[in-house]
Amino acid sequence: MIEFKGVRKAFGEQVVLDDLSLTVRDRETMVVIGYSGTGKSVLLKHVVGLLQPDAGQVIVDGQSVPDLERDGLAALREQIGYVFQFAALFDSMTVADNVALGLRRREMSEDEIGQRVAEALALVDLTGTDDRMPAELSGGMRKRVGIARAIALRPRYILYDEPTTGLDPVTSAVIDQLMVRTREHLGVTGIVVTHDMRSAYTVGDRIAMLYEGRIRQVGTVAEVQATQDPLVRQFIEGNPS
Amino acid sequence: MITALGQRTIAAIKAVGRLGHFLGDTVRALPDVRIWIPLALTQMRRVGVDSLPVALFIAAFTGIVLALQASYTFTGTVPLYFVGTLVGKTMMLELGPVLPGLALAGRVGASMAAELGTMRVTEQVDALETLAYDPQSFLVIPRVVAGVTMFPVVVAFAIAVGIVTGWLTSLALLGLSTPEFLKGLKLFYVFKDVWFGLFKSATFGGTITLVGCMVGLNTRGGAEGVGRSTTRAVVYSAVLILVLDAFWAMVLL
Numbered sequence: 322m323i324e325f326k327g328v329r330k331a332f333g334e335q336v337v338l339d340d341l342s343l344t345v346r347d348r349e350t351m352v353v354i355g356y357s358g359t360g361k362s363v364l365l366k367h368v369v370g371l372l373q374p375d376a377g378q379v380i381v382d383g384q385s386v387p388d389l390e391r392d393g394l395a396a397l398r399e400q401i402g403y404v405f406q407f408a409a410l411f412d413s414m415t416v417a418d419n420v421a422l423g424l425r426r427r428e429m430s431e432d433e434i435g436q437r438v439a440e441a442l443a444l445v446d447l448t449g450t451d452d453r454m455p456a457e458l459s460g461g462m463r464k465r466v467g468i469a470r471a472i473a474l475r476p477r478y479i480l481y482d483e484p485t486t487g488l489d490p491v492t493s494a495v496i497d498q499l500m501v502r503t504r505e506h507l508g509v510t511g512i513v514v515t516h517d518m519r520s521a522y523t524v525g526d527r528i529a530m531l532y533e534g535r536i537r538q539v540g541t542v543a544e545v546q547a548t549q550d551p552l553v554r555q556f557i558e559g560n561p562s
Numbered sequence: 563m564i565t566a567l568g569q570r571t572i573a574a575i576k577a578v579g580r581l582g583h584f585l586g587d588t589v590r591a592l593p594d595v596r597i598w599i600p601l602a603l604t605q606m607r608r609v610g611v612d613s614l615p616v617a618l619f620i621a622a623f624t625g626i627v628l629a630l631q632a633s634y635t636f637t638g639t640v641p642l643y644f645v646g647t648l649v650g651k652t653m654m655l656e657l658g659p660v661l662p663g664l665a666l667a668g669r670v671g672a673s674m675a676a677e678l679g680t681m682r683v684t685e686q687v688d689a690l691e692t693l694a695y696d697p698q699s700f701l702v703i704p705r706v707v708a709g710v711t712m713f714p715v716v717v718a719f720a721i722a723v724g725i726v727t728g729w730l731t732s733l734a735l736l737g738l739s740t741p742e743f744l745k746g747l748k749l750f751y752v753f754k755d756v757w758f759g760l761f762k763s764a765t766f767g768g769t770i771t772l773v774g775c776m777v778g779l780n781t782r783g784g785a786e787g788v789g790r791s792t793t794r795a796v797v798y799s800a801v802l803i804l805v806l807d808a809f810w811a812m813v814l815l
């Protein structure tokens with residue numbers, strides 16, 4: 322379970338998260354929606370300790386993330402897969418090395434690592450791309466390698482930061498299917514940050530809307546679709562005003 | 563004016579704090595030997611072998627110029643075999659470590675700042691952290707270890723090449739014989755000349771790589787930020803090399 326309790330985060334004068342509270346239950350996929358620049362990615366980075374809250378608590382598996390020491394944080398991160406908005410692949414490494422990097426931290430033989438890499442690449446339909454460099458891949462393929470890198474770790478949690486942004490509708494649908502398949506295959510708890518409503522409806526068990534630093538509404542897909550909150554309605558219907 | 567002064571003071575204190583924090587994190591990551599040793603070997607090749615041509619080129623011409631300038635200064639007043647003394651002492655104590663150091667501040671420091679800066683702005687450093695790697699043990703320590711260990715090697719070759727080109731210049735252009743040049747070279751030689759130069763170059767190597775890594779990892783903004791970091795790394799490294807050079811001369815000589 323992932324819990325945000327009264328989280329506040331500011332960058333200089335700009336308050337991004339303000340007394341934000343949200344709970345993500347085990348084995349559910351929570352989609353966080355909201356306008357660009359509202360702090361969705363900032364929220365996600367708190368889960369893995371890339372950012373520290375100014376106030377409040379971020380709790381993963383009962384552990385307060387900001388209070389974890391170096392080794393504790395590393396142990397927690399081994400249970401979390403993180404898919405970055407622009408994939409964040411290591412451009413000096415091949416696809417296979419990118420996927421294998423997280424596994425090399427563990428006590429695994431090269432054979433086991435190779436097998437795990439092959440499985441992860443097969444799951445994202447990228448078998449045979451092992452020796453290619455990230456620069457040789459399309460945007461969609463890079464995102465899929467990013468997902469393969471996260472799932473190769475067999476994590477308990479997966480965090481997706483805008484997984485379909487910048488992709489064409491067909492590739493976006495492929496990524497959505499992949500996220501659903503990953504949840505079914507690995508039984509992971511996930512947070513997906515997006516402003517792509519089609520994606521949110523496809524992959525989410527529940528949807529939370531972030532607005533002005535707080536959760537404006539949280540509910541199942543059906544509840545959010547039936548919301549009477551004009552602000553949430555405007556966002557999910559994409560009305561300009 | 564008082565406000566500006568206060569802001570600058572606060573910025574300077576913050577910079578010192580960041581440096582302390584960065585060094586502390588680096589020391590804490592030292593026990594991760596399983597991670598940084600294999601990566602250090604790759605960096606040693608990049609820092610050492612790849613830097614050698616530039617360092618040797620500089621050293622070769624420095625040796626020639628030193629011999630010619632010594633001859634110009636000594637002719638008619640001091641016996642010419644002192645050319646060997648001047649070439650040897652200057653290459654070992656000062657120009658052998660400092661000139662390649664300044665050149666490598668540009669080559670190595672800038673390349674590290676640009677590489678790590680790009681990794682920072684494209685979230686590759688964040689990705690590394692989410693994969694449970696410590697950026698200090700994966701990125702910083704291998705580079706600093708390579709700098710500290712390989713700079714003395716590069717400088718040792720540079721000193722040797724500078725002395726050889728000084729000797730060849732003395733033979734070809736100054737009319738000195740090899741025994742005369744060697745007599746001058748040995749005249750005031752003490753072993754301290756060698757270790758002082760090599761020790762100094764190790765501190766230069768550590769400084770250049772540490773500054774390159776720190777500036778690179780603190781990069782903000784896109785391509786413009788990377789450009790700023792690259793320039794900053796070169797300027798800071800060059801200034802620190804000159805300051806360290808004076809410091810070691812005061813402390814050790």
